[in-house]
Amino acid sequence: MSGKNLIYIIGFMGSGKSTAGRKLAASMGWPFIDLDRKIEEVALKTIPRIFSEDGEEHFRKIESEVLRKLDNTKKTVVSTGGGTPCHGDNMDFMLQTGVTVYLKMTPGQLAKRLLDSSGERPLLKNVPDESLPGFIEEKLAHREKWYSKAEIIVDGLSLNIELLGSIVNSM
Numbered sequence: 001m002s003g004k005n006l007i008y009i010i011g012f013m014g015s016g017k018s019t020a021g022r023k024l025a026a027s028m029g030w031p032f033i034d035l036d037r038k039i040e041e042v043a044l045k046t047i048p049r050i051f052s053e054d055g056e057e058h059f060r061k062i063e064s065e066v067l068r069k070l071d072n073t074k075k076t077v078v079s080t081g082g083g084t085p086c087h088g089d090n091m092d093f094m095l096q097t098g099v100t101v102y103l104k105m106t107p108g109q110l111a112k113r114l115l116d117s118s119g120e121r122p123l124l125k126n127v128p129d130e131s132l133p134g135f136i137e138e139k140l141a142h143r144e145k146w147y148s149k150a151e152i153i154v155d156g157l158s159l160n161i162e163l164l165g166s167i168v169n170s171m
C-alpha cells in the first residue's frame, strides 16, 4: 500500500464511517481508531460537552492535534469526524500521510439516517426535523470540495468491504 500505513475513512455525519472503518480493519487484520473517541479520551469529556462548554473552535483545535498525533508507523484504519477534512489543512495532511476513502451518500439518504440521531450531534441538535434535509444539503454541498479530494470514493450504501480492502491494498 504505497508505503502508507493509515487508511482514513471520511464522509458526512451519519454515513457509517465508524462501522465501515471497524469492518475494514477487521477484514484486513489491522487495528481500528475512531478519531471522535480518541478526542474524547484526550479532552476527558464527550464531544457534546466539548462543543457546549468550550465551543466548536476549541473542538477543531483538539481534532487537528489528535489527528496529527496518530501513530503513522503502524498499519491502522482511522474513522474521522464528518468535519475533520474540512478544517485547517487536515485534508491535505491526510492525503500526505495515508490513503483516504470517502463514503459518499446523497443528502436524502443522510437525512433519513440522521433523523433518529440528530439530537446527539452538536451541529444538528438545534436543527428542527423539518429543516434537516435542507441543512444537510447545504452543508454537504459546502463540504464536498474537501471530501471529493479523497483518493477512493465509494457509495456508502452499497459498500463492499472485501472489495474496498483489495482496492486499498493495491494502491
Ligand code: S3P
Binding pocket: 011, 012, 013, 014, 017, 036, 047, 080, 081, 082, 083, 084, 121, 122, 123
Ligand atoms: C462533526 C461530526 C461528528 C463529530 C462532531 C463534528 C462534523 O462526527 O466529529 O460532532 O463537523 O460533521 P460524526 O461524523 O462521526 O458524527
